[in-house]
Each structure stands twice: as C-alpha cells, then as structure tokens.
Amino acid sequence: MTQITKRVLRALIVSAFVFLLGLVSPCRAFARAEIFSSAERCVISILLRKEFYAKTPPALAQWIALNNRYIAEAQEILNRGTVGKWFWGTPTQAERDRAQSDINYYTAQNNDLQAAIAAGTALTRAQLEALVSRWKAEIERKWTLPDYVYRCCKVEVKCVFLVRDENDPPKEGFDQIGIVPGNFRSFISTNHPWNFDANGFSNTPYEHDMGGTWSMNTINDYEAPHEAGHEMGLKDQYTDPPAGGGSIPVPGHENDIMDGGGAMTAAQLARLSPVSTSGATSVDNIATILDSRRAHCEPACCERHGERPDIRIGFATGLHETGRRHYDEPVRVSVADVGRAAIPDKTKATDPTTITPDELTPGPAKEGVQYKQTDSQGVKVDTGIHYQDTPGGVQVDTTTLATGKGPDFRNWEVTDTSIMLDGKKIKPVKKDRFYVPKESAAKGAATAIFVGLGLQYEDKMGDGEVCPVTGERIGGGPEKGEMARAIDRAGMAAGMGLLVSQAKGEITGQKSSFSLDEAQAQQLREGKGSLRVISEHIETRKRNTTEVPLGEVAY
Amino acid sequence: MMRKLMIFVLILFMGCLVAFKTTASRKDILKVPQDFKIVAMAGGRAPGTTVSRVEIDAEGNAVLSKGVFEEKERFRVADPAMRRIYGEILENDFFGLESKYQDDRVLDGSFAELTVTCDGKTHTVRTTNTKVERFDNVMIAVNLATPGMDKVVYNAILE
Numbered sequence: 120m121t122q123i124t125k126r127v128l129r130a131l132i133v134s135a136f137v138f139l140l141g142l143v144s145p146c147r148a149f150a151r152a153e154i155f156s157s158a159e160r161c162v163i164s165i166l167l168r169k170e171f172y173a174k175t176p177p178a179l180a181q182w183i184a185l186n187n188r189y190i191a192e193a194q195e196i197l198n199r200g201t202v203g204k205w206f207w208g209t210p211t212q213a214e215r216d217r218a219q220s221d222i223n224y225y226t227a228q229n230n231d232l233q234a235a236i237a238a239g240t241a242l243t244r245a246q247l248e249a250l251v252s253r254w255k256a257e258i259e260r261k262w263t264l265p266d267y268v269y270r271c272c273k274v275e276v277k278c279v280f281l282v283r284d285e286n287d288p289p290k291e292g293f294d295q296i297g298i299v300p301g302n303f304r305s306f307i308s309t310n311h312p313w314n315f316d317a318n319g320f321s322n323t324p325y326e327h328d329m330g331g332t333w334s335m336n337t338i339n340d341y342e343a344p345h346e347a348g349h350e351m352g353l354k355d356q357y358t359d360p361p362a363g364g365g366s367i368p369v370p371g372h373e374n375d376i377m378d379g380g381g382a383m384t385a386a387q388l389a390r391l392s393p394v395s396t397s398g399a400t401s402v403d404n405i406a407t408i409l410d411s412r413r414a415h416c417e418p419a420c421c422e423r424h425g426e427r428p429d430i431r432i433g434f435a436t437g438l439h440e441t442g443r444r445h446y447d448e449p450v451r452v453s454v455a456d457v458g459r460a461a462i463p464d465k466t467k468a469t470d471p472t473t474i475t476p477d478e479l480t481p482g483p484a485k486e487g488v489q490y491k492q493t494d495s496q497g498v499k500v501d502t503g504i505h506y507q508d509t510p511g512g513v514q515v516d517t518t519t520l521a522t523g524k525g526p527d528f529r530n531w532e533v534t535d536t537s538i539m540l541d542g543k544k545i546k547p548v549k550k551d552r553f554y555v556p557k558e559s560a561a562k563g564a565a566t567a568i569f570v571g572l573g574l575q576y577e578d579k580m581g582d583g584e585v586c587p588v589t590g591e592r593i594g595g596g597p598e599k600g601e602m603a604r605a606i607d608r609a610g611m612a613a614g615m616g617l618l619v620s621q622a623k624g625e626i627t628g629q630k631s632s633f634s635l636d637e638a639q640a641q642q643l644r645e646g647k648g649s650l651r652v653i654s655e656h657i658e659t660r661k662r663n664t665t666e667v668p669l670g671e672v673a674y
Numbered sequence: 675m676m677r678k679l680m681i682f683v684l685i686l687f688m689g690c691l692v693a694f695k696t697t698a699s700r701k702d703i704l705k706v707p708q709d710f711k712i713v714a715m716a717g718g719r720a721p722g723t724t725v726s727r728v729e730i731d732a733e734g735n736a737v738l739s740k741g742v743f744e745e746k747e748r749f750r751v752a753d754p755a756m757r758r759i760y761g762e763i764l765e766n767d768f769f770g771l772e773s774k775y776q777d778d779r780v781l782d783g784s785f786a787e788l789t790v791t792c793d794g795k796t797h798t799v800r801t802t803n804t805k806v807e808r809f810d811n812v813m814i815a816v817n818l819a820t821p822g823m824d825k826v827v828y829n830a831i832l833e
Binding site: 342 | 717779780814
C-alpha cells in the first residue's frame with residue numbers, strides 16, 4: 120500500500136470516528152446563563168456566553184421568486200399555444216395588454232430587489248466584530264451598576280461574546296445569535312415555555328438553551344441590554360401594541376430597562392436602567408434575578424465591609440456577655456405578654472420555649488402584633504405581623520417561615536410576600552431573608568418569627584455597638600417603639616438571638632416591610648387585607664400560596 | 675381489458691381537466707370588489723421600534739404611515755398589484771384564518787396585523803413572532819405593492 124493511500128485511509132478512519140462520536144455524544148452548542156459568587160472578591164457574577172454570526176436573509180430572494188411566478192403566468196398568456204387556447208380560451212387584447220403590464224411591473228420590481236441584495240446587506244467580519252464588541256460593552260455597562268450592592272456583594276454582568284462565519288460550526292457552550300440587517304426586530308427565543316412567575320422571572324434561561332436573532336441596527340444602549348435582561352430570566356414589562364399604536368409600559372416600569380414606553384426617543388430609551396423608580400414603584404431587576412436564583416453572598420463579605428450579615432435566628436448557647444442580661448436557658452414566654460409590652464415571665468422551664476398563639480387587634484393603639492399559623496397542603500406557614508401607625512398611614516412588618524412535614528420539614532422557603540388589599544397587590548418596600556436552623560425552627564418557629572420581627576438588627580449599625588449574637592444595641596442607636604422593645608426582650612428571654620455562625624440545614628424565611636397610606640390602612644382595619652405568602656419547595660420548585668388574614672379578621 | 679382500462683383513464687383525465695378549467699383562477703380576477711379595503715400594520719413589539727401602516731382602498735388609493743401614524747406618503751397601487759393582493763386573499767382563504775397567531779417562546783420580535791373588507795365582510799388577523807403562510811402571502815403582496823423599500827415589514831417575512 121503506498122504512503123498516500125495509507126494517509127488517505129487514516130484520514131477516512133479518523134473522520135468516520137469523529138462523525139460517529141458526534142452522533143453518540145450529546146454535543147451541546149447552546150449555553151445557559153450562569154451565576155457565580157466569589158468569596159475572595161465579594162462579587163456575584165452573572166455570565167452570558169454568546170456566539171454571533173451574520174445571517175443571509177432569504178426574504179428578498181423569496182420575494183423575487185414570488186414575482187417570477189407572476190411573470191411566468193403573464194408570459195403564458197402571451198405565448199399561449201393551441202392546447203392552451205383550447206383549454207383556457209384565446210386571450211383577448213385586454214388580457215394580453217394586462218399580461219404585458221404585469222411582466223413589466225414585476226420585472227422592474229425584481230430589479231429593485233436584486234439591487235437591494237447587491238447593496239451589501241451582509242456584514243463583513245470586521246463589522247460584525249465591532250458590533251458585537253459594542254453590544255458587550257453596552258450590556259456590561261448597563262447591568263453592572265457601580266454603587267449597587269446585593270447582600271454585601273457587588274454584582275457584575277460579564278459577557279463572553281464570540282464571532283463566527285455563518286457556515287462555521289457553532290461553538291459548544293455558547294448561545295447562537297444570528298444577526299440580520301434592515302428592519303428586523305431583535306428577539307430571544309427558546310424551545311421551552313418561559314413560565315414567568317409573579318415577579319416576572321423565569322428559570323428557563325438557566326435550565327434550557329437560548330437562541331435568537333438580533334438586528335444590526337439596534338437602538339444604542341437599550342436593545343442589547345434589554346435582550347440581555349431576557350437572557351437573565353426577566354420578562355417584558357410592556358403590553359403589546361394595540362391597534363393603531365406602539366406598546367404600552369406596565370405601570371411603574373416606565374424607567375425600567377425591560378420596558379421603556381412606546382413614545383420614547385432613542386435617547387430616552389438609553390437612560391433606562393435595571394434598577395429604577397417610577398412614582399411610588401421601585402424596580403430592582405438585579406435583586407429579582409439573584410433572589411430568584413438564590414444567589415449567595417458569603418457572610419465574610421459583610422464582616423469585611425463592616426456591614427450587617429444575613430439575619431440568622433436560633434437558640435444560641437454561650438451568649439455574648441452584654442453586662443446586662445445573660446440567659447443561658449430558654450424561658451417560657453407568652454405572646455400575650457409580648458403584645459401588651461409587658462416584661463416577659465422569666466420563669467425557668469426545662470422544656471424548650473413554647474409560644475401560645477394569640478393575636479391582638481390593631482385599632483386605635485399605635486402598635487399591634489399578630490401571630491398566625493396556617494397549614495395548607497402540608498406546608499405550615501408561621502407569620503408574625505407588626506403594625507405601627509405612621510403619620511401617613513401604617514407600616515406593616517411581617518416575618519414568615521414555611522416548614523413542611525416529615526422529611527420535607529426544612530425543604531420549603533418563603534420566596535415572596537405581598538399584601539392583597541381589596542384585590543390589589545402591594546409589594547413590600549423592603550425585603551430581607553432570615554435563616555433559622557432546622558433545630559430552632561422545630562423547637563419554636565413562633566419564637567423565631569418574633570425575634571425576626573423584633574427589629575433587633577438595625578440598619579444603622581454604625582450608630583452604636585450591636586451584639587452580633589443577640590442583636591441587642593449597646594448604647595446609642597435610634598429609638599424603637601415599645602412593642603419592638605418588648606419583642607426584643609421576649610426573644611432574648613426565650614434564649615433566641617441572632618447567630619453569627621453559618622448553620623447548615625437552614626430554613627429561609629422572609630421579612631418584609633410594607634408602607635400603606637391612610638386609605639389602605641383603613642381597608643386593613645376593615646378586614647379587607649391579607650398577606651399572600653408564596654413558598655417554594657427547594658428541590659421540586661413546587662409552589663404553595665397561603666393567604667394570611669390581616670387586620671381585624673379573627674384567626 | 676387493456677383497452678377498457680385506457681378508456682377509463684382517459685375519461686378520468688378529461689374529467690379532471692374540465693374540473694380544473696372551471697375552477698376560478700388568478701387569471702379570471704379582473705377587478706376587486708367595490709367595497710374592498712385593506713389595512714396592513716406591522717413592526718416591532720418592543721418600545722422604540724417602528725410600527726408602519728398602509729391602507730389601500732378599492733381604487734388603489736393608498737396611504738403609508740409610520741411611527742405614531744403620521745402620514746408619510748400617499749400613492750396609487752398599480753392594477754396588477756391590486757389584483758395580486760385580492761388574488762392572494764382569495765387563494766389563501768384569508769377569511770378562514772384565526773384572528774390571532776402567536777409564538778410565546780419568542781420575546782420581543784415583531785407583529786403584523788391585517789384587516790380586510792370585501793363583499794360586506796371584514797376580518798382581522800394578527801400574528802406575533804410566527805410564520806403563517808396564508809397570512810404572510812397576503813402581507814408580501816401588500817409589501818410588494820408599496821413603493822420603495824419603506825414597507826410594512828415584520829420578522830416572519832424577512833427571515
């Protein structure tokens with residue numbers, strides 16, 4: 120066998136092997152959005168990987184083909200033979216004139232279309248690379264806000280963008296985006312349903328491949344970042360154009376990058392942001408993404424930056440010595456006492472703290488507290504509610520914790536809370552997570568609820584030293600209401616406090632603050648309000664919705 | 675036996691030819707109905723993207739508008755193009771289409787809407803991010819009747 124023959128044979132064998140390997144290997148060209156957290160840098164990164172290529176739009180060629188069909192029909196009339204005349208009839212002069220007119224018309228049109236194709240509708244490699252580079256810069260600049268912090272971590276969006284020729288094979292691990300010229304409207308697509316949740320978020324980009332086609336004529340500083348928002352799981356915040364007009368923004372999202380408003384100029388669109396305010400509505404798309412994906416910022420980052428760590432509540436042993444009180448055993452506490460702002464009974468008990476569910480009706484009192492426990496489809500939701508009158512209405516603080524039954528005890532987490540007032544949904548102005556070790560939740564979820572509600576952790580930690588275990592302020596700091604102080608004492612009396620150390624098997628609860636105006640406060644007092652608590656199973660993502668009555672509704 | 679078979683095939687063939695001849699075809703469409711009117715609208719869904727609209731009456735008088743529908747151009751649709759548009763409406767059974775077609779897997783992108791009035795009937799169809807051949811054929815005919823490169827275009831007919 121000659122050398123050449125051997126080489127050819129070897130090449131054929133290798134090619135066949137690669138081909139067969141491609142058939143059996145799940146070679147994945149497409150990518151999924153990813154989120155990483157760096158403890159060293161204290162940065163949460165959202166990574167988007169895309170590969171772009173210039174698509175040759177076939178449309179103009181298809182239109183030419185359609186016109187050619189009409190030209191052929193017209194020519195048949197002019198050139199009709201004996202059989203055709205027998206079947207169709209002999210064309211009249213009017214029909215012949217019309218056929219000639221059609222030929223002239225469509226031929227001229229085809230010439231225009233050919234000229235448009237020849238005018239260079241395809242991008243050169245250099246143009247493509249410049250375009251992609253611009254989009255990368257726009258997306259990273261728009262979504263990486265210099266002053267934005269998520270739970271003590273900075274947040275950045277990073278784009279790894281590549282370019283290829285249309286006929287090159289797609290690179291594995293990169294979403295494929297075609298680029299077309301002209302009046303094309305950019306879009307993102309997937310073969311899987313989006314299933315947006317109530318917050319306008321979808322996990323689809325993190326679990327399935329994405330694709331799409333973008334126009335080369337994108338609106339500067341808006342279109343590419345807007346599409347990137349979809350690739351991070353966000354929904355459009357506009358409604359489709361009605362007959363006779365452009366799209367309409369969802370109320371509250373007029374300055375949101377995921378919307379804009381139909382009548383905005385390109386310059387106005389370029390000023391839209393992932394974090395925005397419009398009227399009384401605040402939009403934080405970055406928090407929506409990170410909350411929904413349960414992104415984590417290491418507690419060490421908070422300590423390093425002198426900011427408060429995540430709130431962790433549980434039974435603490437070896438409590439920090441404050442010099443004032445030192446409880447080394449759990450004590451019996453009555454919620455009724457808490458509600459009445461009385462000093463709790465410090466009778467020692469051998470059993471873990473028990474809380475008797477009770478409630479107080481908020482009314483003319485300046486403050487009020489409620490505790491609710493609901494059980495819905497095997498999910499128990501413990502809710503603490505603190506009402507405080509404000510000059511403009513009422514502030515409602517809630518803490519909620521969801522637990523399951525049996526092995527599912529710690530597998531539920533509260534993902535969203537909102538107040539429903541007469542059918543209208545009110546979002547919290549502030550949300551925090553808190554974590555309760557499984558053991559503490561099992562012993563006294565109600566107590567954990569009240570500790571979280573007791574506002575032990577103040578935002579202005581720098582105004583005074585705060586014991587990181589009990590959260591008790593040691594000198595200085597803003598005044599609290601009597602109720603809050605009473606809850607603090609009750610919590611400390613119960614032996615519960617804030618834990619610094621990370622605990623495994625924690626259950627995630629949510630603490631939310633709502634600001635209601637006077638009209639809304641009145642609706643609340645009339646019993647028209649409820650707290651909607653949405654919890655999700657951390658593995659199956661099964662959702663449970665619980666409505667907790669608020670205000671004067673008896674439990 | 676063979677002869678009988680050939681005669682049968684010949685009769686069948688002649689029957690098909692007669693049926694084909696008596697079927698209305700594009701060649702028989704001389705003029706659109708007097709109440710004929712078509713309003714075609716298309717553009718981007720996302721804010722800031724242009725929406726275009728063209729309105730054509732039975733005489734071929736047409737108005738093209740863009741943006742928030744400021745009138746941009748008035749023109750006359752040539753007779754071949756009018757017959758073509760009407761022919762596409764009939765051949766694609768436009769009045770038999772659903773009123774809405776949408777691909778929910780696609781975000782942003784474009785939409786197109788067509789309202790046709792003829793012979794006392796009016797029907798509106800809207801497509802969003804999806805190809806509907808019977809609808810697209812009519813829209814292409816409208817676009818080819820619109821002068822220049824300023825047209826009522828949307829993604830499904832550009833891809």
